[in-house]
Amino acid sequence: MFRHVVLFTWVAGTTDEQKATVEAALKELPGAIPEIRRYEIGSDAGVNPGNHEFAVVADFDSVEDYLVYRDHPVHRAVIADAIKPILAERAAVQYAF
Amino acid sequence: MFRHVVLFTWVAGTTDEQKATVEAALKELPGAIPEIRRYEIGSDAGVNPGNHEFAVVADFDSVEDYLVYRDHPVHRAVIADAIKPILAERAAVQYAF
Numbered sequence: 001m002f003r004h005v006v007l008f009t010w011v012a013g014t015t016d017e018q019k020a021t022v023e024a025a026l027k028e029l030p031g032a033i034p035e036i037r038r039y040e041i042g043s044d045a046g047v048n049p050g051n052h053e054f055a056v057v058a059d060f061d062s063v064e065d066y067l068v069y070r071d072h073p074v075h076r077a078v079i080a081d082a083i084k085p086i087l088a089e090r091a092a093v094q095y096a097f
Numbered sequence: 098m099f100r101h102v103v104l105f106t107w108v109a110g111t112t113d114e115q116k117a118t119v120e121a122a123l124k125e126l127p128g129a130i131p132e133i134r135r136y137e138i139g140s141d142a143g144v145n146p147g148n149h150e151f152a153v154v155a156d157f158d159s160v161e162d163y164l165v166y167r168d169h170p171v172h173r174a175v176i177a178d179a180i181k182p183i184l185a186e187r188a189a190v191q192y193a194f
Contacts, residue, residue, distance in 0.1 A: 003137065005102055005152050007190050040100065042192030047160060048167075055102050055190035057154060063144060070145075091188035093104050093152035095139030 001037070002060045002096050004069070007052035009089035018086050019043070019054070025078040026056060032074040035065035052091060066094060098134070099157045099193050101166070104149035106186035115183050116140070116151070122175040123153060129171040132162035149188060163191060 010019065023041065030036045038059035044051045060066040069075055107116065120138065127133045135156035141148045157163040166172055 002142070003139075003152070003154070005104065005154065007102065007104065007188050040194040042100075042190075042194045044190045045099070045160060045192055047163070047191050048189065050189075052188055052190050055100070055192050057100070057102065063142060066144070091104050091149055092145065092147075093139075093141045093149050094144050095142055095152050097137040097139045 002063045002066050002094065004056070004058045004060070004066055004092070004094045006056045006090060006092040008054040008056075008083065008087060009052045010054070010086045011088040014086045018082075022054070022078075022082045022086070025082045029069075029075055029078065033069050033072050035060055035068045037061060037065075052089065063094075063096070099160045099163050099191065101153070101155045101157070101163055101189070101191045103153045103187060103189040105151040105153075105180065105184060106149045107151070107183045108185040111183045115179075119151070119175075119179045119183070122179045126166075126172055126175065130166050130169050132157055132165045134158060134162075149186065160191075160193070 026041050030039045036058055041056045044053050058069065060069065123138050127136045133155055138153045141150050155166065157166065
């Protein structure tokens with residue numbers, strides 16, 4: 001399998017509504033992008049200090065399928081419209097497992 | 098389920114052997130810590146620029162089981178002996194999904 005992991009921290013003042021918009025928009029992606037095998041996202045639980053605020057873990061059958069997701073117009077729109085406007089920090093890895 | 102996601106970037110000059118030592122030590126943890134339900138780790142595939150170098154995605158039945166892992170002496174030893182000496186950056190989220 002091939003996995004995409006990305007962690008986000010939002011800019012100060014980001015509203016709960018903006019965060020909910022991101023989560024809702026991302027949850028639509030498995031329906032729009034059939035290459036997604038698993039898609040598990042969520043907000044940090046606050047168990048440890050210094051964490052990022054949100055995580056996306058997306059699994060694919062291959063790196064090629066991940067690239068379809070990465071470059072898919074529906075995904076790009078979520079990034080441009082919901083994520084980028086409130087993004088302060090981003091950390092990512094893609095790996096085979 | 099409860100998930101722990103952590104991404105690492107190693108200090109410049111970290112050897113492949115040191116990286117392999119981290120991976121091998123982490124792969125021992127599911128055998129030592131029965132609370133781990135899924136444990137999928139790996140090095141960044143180099144598909145995108147600016148990524149961290151290594152990812153750990155660990156799943157548990159509950160936040161309590163994650164805390165057993167987090168504070169487990171075998172896990173703490175891997176962090177102290179194999180990870181900390183070569184760690185440049187760390188990004189993490191823990192979330193329910």
